[in-house]
Amino acid sequence: MSEQSQPRLSVVGTGYLGAVHAACMANFGFEVIGVDVDELKVKQLGSGQPPFYEPGLPEVLDQALESGRLHFTTDMAEAAAFGDVHFICVGTPQSANSNAADISYVNAAVEGLVPHLTGDALLVGKSTVPVGTAARLRDVSQKLAPEGVKVELAWNPEFLREGFAVADTQRPDRIVIGTDSDSADELLRQVYSNQISAGVPYLRTDLATSELVKVAANSFLATKISFINAMAEVCDRAGADVTALAHAIGYDDRIGSKFLRAGLGFGGGCLPKDIRAFMARAGELGVDDALSFLKEIDDINLRQRSRTANAAATMLGGTVNEKVIAALGAAFKPDSDDVRDSPALDVAANLHLQGANVRVYDPKAMVNAAAQFPTLDFVDSAVEACAGADIVLLLTEWNEFVTLDPHELASRTAGRRILDARNVLDPAQWREAGWQYQGIGRP
Ligand code: UGA
Numbered sequence: 136m137s138e139q140s141q142p143r144l145s146v147v148g149t150g151y152l153g154a155v156h157a158a159c160m161a162n163f164g165f166e167v168i169g170v171d172v173d174e175l176k177v178k179q180l181g182s183g184q185p186p187f188y189e190p191g192l193p194e195v196l197d198q199a200l201e202s203g204r205l206h207f208t209t210d211m212a213e214a215a216a217f218g219d220v221h222f223i224c225v226g227t228p229q230s231a232n233s234n235a236a237d238i239s240y241v242n243a244a245v246e247g248l249v250p251h252l253t254g255d256a257l258l259v260g261k262s263t264v265p266v267g268t269a270a271r272l273r274d275v276s277q278k279l280a281p282e283g284v285k286v287e288l289a290w291n292p293e294f295l296r297e298g299f300a301v302a303d304t305q306r307p308d309r310i311v312i313g314t315d316s317d318s319a320d321e322l323l324r325q326v327y328s329n330q331i332s333a334g335v336p337y338l339r340t341d342l343a344t345s346e347l348v349k350v351a352a353n354s355f356l357a358t359k360i361s362f363i364n365a366m367a368e369v370c371d372r373a374g375a376d377v378t379a380l381a382h383a384i385g386y387d388d389r390i391g392s393k394f395l396r397a398g399l400g401f402g403g404g405c406l407p408k409d410i411r412a413f414m415a416r417a418g419e420l421g422v423d424d425a426l427s428f429l430k431e432i433d434d435i436n437l438r439q440r441s442r443t444a445n446a447a448a449t450m451l452g453g454t455v456n457e458k459v460i461a462a463l464g465a466a467f468k469p470d471s472d473d474v475r476d477s478p479a480l481d482v483a484a485n486l487h488l489q490g491a492n493v494r495v496y497d498p499k500a501m502v503n504a505a506a507q508f509p510t511l512d513f514v515d516s517a518v519e520a521c522a523g524a525d526i527v528l529l530l531t532e533w534n535e536f537v538t539l540d541p542h543e544l545a546s547r548t549a550g551r552r553i554l555d556a557r558n559v560l561d562p563a564q565w566r567e568a569g570w571q572y573q574g575i576g577r578p
Pocket residue numbers: 263293294295296297298353356360393394395396397398399400401402403404405406467468
């Protein structure tokens with residue numbers, strides 16, 4: 136602990152999670168240092184320019200930098216010497232050749248930080264990791280600690296959503312702390328005192344439970360989405376409407392209406408890789424059967440992408456070859472520039488491979504999308520994408536697409552066909568304007 140009464144914080148890894156956490160904690164009055172191996176990112180953050188799009192982040196970052204309490208560095212030794220509490224916020228992507236999580240960045244963060252510690256410290260993992268990782272890292276860090284330095288470890292899973300990262304960090308719906316140390320618990324209650332006094336529930340668990348809370352939550356969310364998408368498949372065949380069905384079952388508060396939007400399914404850097412990593416870990420633990428249903432959840436989800444591409448072909452008379460297709464959206468969800476495992480881009484790339492001329496437009500994700508699929512045709516606006524198009528695909532429900540005027544757009548396209556893969560448009564309004572409207576799981 137430093138001399139001051141407030142612990143000083145370091146945040147290792149400055150992606151969506153770390154950058155937002157660092158800025159928000161500085162605004163709550165803590166001295167914070169953010170550390171990352173990426174020099175450009177550190178430079179951008181240090182000058183108030185987030186390297187990714189996240190609503191509200193530029194404002195909280197500016198405020199934190201102006202306060203003088205937030206700094207960024209690439210120097211791990213500087214961060215180690217600075218902080219009393221070190222948050223590990225690095226990514227745990229899917230491994231290149233298996234379903235398991237790649238935790239090499241988490242290992243590298245701990246191994247890079249701990250030998251440089253100059254005083255007693257608490258490591259707090261926020262990254263999503265396979266159960267058992269935290270206990271192993273606790274032992275590793277105690278071995279790596281310099282002579283005379285006491286290191287403790289806690290796990291504090293993060294539940295923020297991209298697009299709402301700032302609000303979710305300032306006022307999460309719960310704080311979960313896994314630790315076997317009372318002093319770690321006490322210190323973290325101090326670190327989160329602002330949130331706790333605002334009424335945010337603070338739950339202490341053991342290490343393994345805290346790791347599992349995170350993957351269980353994401354698995355449940357993924358299951359809800361795939362459940363309603365399975366219903367959409369049945370609705371399609373039965374001539375029923377999945378949006379009305381979701382609305383009706385949602386009134387039962389045991390079910391709830393959230394995360395029951397049928398459509399193109401889930402993507403992003405979390406849900407898909409987390410359910411796969413969870414299955415892989417269950418296999419290692421010898422309980423594969425307990426999570427085999429998640430394979431079905433993954434399959435239902437991926438099927439929505441091919442179903443959407445097939446629906447486009449059907450609307451075009453059986454083939455997309457040489458057809459002009461407007462693809463509205465590339466990000467995995469609106470209010471984000473993230474294209475990791477994006478269903479929208481997947482559909483666009485699939486149709487391109489089938490010989491279509493696909494014109495993609497996204498309000499924020501163009502640069503990331505072009506880096507991933509450089510052969511797609513990227514244009515500067517929704518109207519430009521739709522000009523002369525045989526069909527319009529709404530793939531990510533950005534507000535600027537939801538509010539498109541069907542009358543105005545009608546004269547610009549070659550064929551008035553719209554496939555609303557997120558079920559966000561009013562079918563009656565589009566049909567009345569002369570469009571052939573098709574949703575997912577809607578008659
Ligand atoms: C998700 C979780 O919601 C967060 O709680 C968690 O902290 C985060 O993963 C993480 O592990 O870091 P996020 O990936 O930002 O957050 O996105 P979500 O809002 O969960 O959406 C995921 C995907 O599901 C998107 O592609 C979205 O379009 C899709 N979705 C969501 C649906 O298809 N239908 C729905 O009803 C809801």
